[in-house]
Amino acid sequence: RKEVEQDPGPFNVPEGATVAFNCTYSNSASQSFFWYRQDCRKEPKLLMSVYSSGNEDGRFTAQLNRASQYISLLIRDSKLSDSATYLCAVKRDTPLVFGKGTRLSVIA
Amino acid sequence: DAGVIQSPRHEVTEMGQEVTLRCKPISGHNSLFWYRQTMMRGLELLIYFNNNVPIDDSGMPEDRFSAKMPNASFSTLKIQPSEPRDSAVYFCASSLRDQPQHFGDGTRLSIL
Numbered sequence: 001r002k003e004v005e006q007d008p009g010p011f012n013v014p015e016g017a018t019v020a021f022n023c024t025y026s027n028s029a030s031q032s033f034f035w036y037r038q039d040c041r042k043e044p045k046l047l048m049s050v051y052s053s054g055n056e057d058g059r060f061t062a063q064l065n066r067a068s069q070y071i072s073l074l075i076r077d078s079k080l081s082d083s084a085t086y087l088c089a090v091k092r093d094t095p096l097v098f099g100k101g102t103r104l105s106v107i108a
Numbered sequence: 109d110a111g112v113i114q115s116p117r118h119e120v121t122e123m124g125q126e127v128t129l130r131c132k133p134i135s136g137h138n139s140l141f142w143y144r145q146t147m148m149r150g151l152e153l154l155i156y157f158n159n160n161v162p163i164d165d166s167g168m169p170e171d172r173f174s175a176k177m178p179n180a181s182f183s184t185l186k187i188q189p190s191e192p193r194d195s196a197v198y199f200c201a202s203s204l205r206d207q208p209q210h211f212g213d214g215t216r217l218s219i220l
Binding site: 097 | 139141151153164210211
């Protein structure tokens with residue numbers, strides 16, 4: 001089993017839709033969790049950290065479920081500009097381990 | 109506010125040639141990471157440094173790959189000799205202690 005797994009997508013959604021991505025991790029000792037966004041032919045950029053109690057940043061909500069070892073990202077009222085690949089990242093005492101990413105296309 | 113700076117942005121070279129990728133981390137960051145990204149394998153960690161010291165190079169594919177960090181503001185990743193299967197985007201990232209990593213723009217490497 002890979003250390004961090006994501007559905008590769010693509011997710012094709014209309015503008016205004018709500019879309020959710022899940023990411024599972026295999027190491028229960030993982031300590032920190034993040035979502036990164038990567039645009040085509042660009043570098044990954046930190047979107048948000050994921051806290052145990054869940055956290056929200058505008059239209060984006062991140063949640064952590066330690067018991068089931070997954071993190072999620074919810075995007076509400078999706079915009080065309082949200083089209084990108086979303087990578088989850090998990091950290092123990094070593095550097096971040098990334099999932100392969102989920103591709104999102106928001107369609108007008 | 110300078111981010112992680114990588115050079116070159118693009119490199120096209122023939123197999124067998126030596127390739128050197130360069131990275132300048134964000135000033136004050138004490139950890140530096142080299143990643144390789146391909147469609148098939150995603151983003152893979154090659155090696156990382158803490159305070160200029162290599163900590164884990166288990167991700168380096170083989171002896172043809174080497175990395176150095178002679179000081180806190182500079183690192184290189186070298187491939188010698190290069191092979192077509194080394195073609196990928198190579199990212200350098202840096203971070204401060206346990207903070208999340210910040211990535212450079214990457215070097216798009218094509219080995220013919």
